Amino acid sequence: MQILQGKKILLGISGGIAAYKTPELVRRLKEKGADVRVVMTEGAKAFITPLTLQAVSANAVSDSLLDTQAELAMGHIELAKWADFILIAPATADIIAKIAAGMANDLLTTLCLATAAPIAIAPAMNQQMWHSQATQKNINTLTAWQYTLFGPGAGEQACGDVGLGRMLDVPELVDLTCQAIAAGNNNTSVEQKPLTGQKWVITAGPTREAIDPVRYISNHSSGKMGFAIAAAAQELGAEVTIISGPVNLTTPLNCKKIAVNSAIEMHQQALTYAPTSDVFVACAAVADYRIDNIANEKIKKSQDTMQLNLIKNPDIVADVAALENKPFTVGFAAETQDVKHYAQDKLARKNLDMIAANNVATVGQGFNSDNNALTVFTPNNEKELSLMNKSELAKQLVQYIHQTLLGSQ
Numbered sequence: 001m002q003i004l005q006g007k008k009i010l011l012g013i014s015g016g017i018a019a020y021k022t023p024e025l026v027r028r029l030k031e032k033g034a035d036v037r038v039v040m041t042e043g044a045k046a047f048i049t050p051l052t053l054q055a056v057s058a059n060a061v062s063d064s065l066l067d068t069q070a071e072l073a074m075g076h077i078e079l080a081k082w083a084d085f086i087l088i089a090p091a092t093a094d095i096i097a098k099i100a101a102g103m104a105n106d107l108l109t110t111l112c113l114a115t116a117a118p119i120a121i122a123p124a125m126n127q128q129m130w131h132s133q134a135t136q137k138n139i140n141t142l143t144a145w146q147y148t149l150f151g152p153g154a155g156e157q158a159c160g161d162v163g164l165g166r167m168l169d170v171p172e173l174v175d176l177t178c179q180a181i182a183a184g185n186n187n188t189s190v191e192q193k194p195l196t197g198q199k200w201v202i203t204a205g206p207t208r209e210a211i212d213p214v215r216y217i218s219n220h221s222s223g224k225m226g227f228a229i230a231a232a233a234q235e236l237g238a239e240v241t242i243i244s245g246p247v248n249l250t251t252p253l254n255c256k257k258i259a260v261n262s263a264i265e266m267h268q269q270a271l272t273y274a275p276t277s278d279v280f281v282a283c284a285a286v287a288d289y290r291i292d293n294i295a296n297e298k299i300k301k302s303q304d305t306m307q308l309n310l311i312k313n314p315d316i317v318a319d320v321a322a323l324e325n326k327p328f329t330v331g332f333a334a335e336t337q338d339v340k341h342y343a344q345d346k347l348a349r350k351n352l353d354m355i356a357a358n359n360v361a362t363v364g365q366g367f368n369s370d371n372n373a374l375t376v377f378t379p380n381n382e383k384e385l386s387l388m389n390k391s392e393l394a395k396q397l398v399q400y401i402h403q404t405l406l407g408s409q
Ligand code: C5P
Pocket: 203, 263, 282, 283, 284, 285, 286, 287, 288, 313, 314, 315, 316, 317, 318, 330, 331, 332, 333, 334, 346
């Protein structure tokens, strides 16, 4: 069955340049089985036409509160009741302010008041507008009212500025919508969220060690395992921070992501966040070495051979495990041979509480794969988690970490 099969999604579009991405968003949501109805503000229609959205959604587009014909076809209260989920993308500073003020002077704001469905907003605005006190206050109001925030992302903006405020890309919005709807379906109660009140910090992905301004040394880590652990811990109630090298993944719902490049940056962030955390999971494939002298200019091709001088990177997980007030510390061991021997050696040498070992030489698991199998060692125990997809495996690992942590207290 498709993941959004039978789900009724109301997409609210407000007037920002990112509105040009919404026909694609509608198509991707429909591809996953959703029935999508579109509501546009007056501003949205300056950027994209209702006809386009009607064509891709295969439903009439609603844009007015006072249109007698439209009210006759599907009145605003009926529309508010129809939706299983409302996504406002792009959500401008203006629509966010109106919703936070409880206004109902157009169709979209009225629907927000009249619906019982969960509402997610994907902000899209200039970085200065995003950081303004007014917008931040409004966002805090909406999140306190259980609105879900999708993004915003960082990067180059239509106005030429660089910073936070970009609407997330369509695949990310679709992923987050699926996650939010799945979380709503699970309807996990507080009792079923045993990690409530715990802070988890997870390193993920590869690191990039610069050679010069255009080149680097890295590895094949996709970050999927670390992100799956983050999602699983968050679903069980933990407050999750992911410290991630460059990856091509959607940050799981309600997790905070700190983006880093090099091992030194990851080390710095890990030692900032780890001391106040309960659990630290080192899932990143950290480069063991970095370039001694990073060239300021692009290195020119000359001789047939060249040498790079490498120096050892700090061991992030070992430094976290050496903290006076250390969190429950979990490492990973990706090995191609003698997995048990090397994993147990790392567990002891790095002073870890647990290590999850996988054999990356086995086809169909480990790096870049969607599946993995782990053998998990604690100083006194060994547990097999057999080959399964990384998100299911992550759930089992998070539960095992939690049980072990409870047993150790
Ligand atoms: O690279 P190695 O096999 O030693 O990695 C084992 C564990 O140590 C992993 O959890 C990895 O994230 C962590 N590690 C680290 N900092 C390093 C090297 C590895 O945190 N510099």
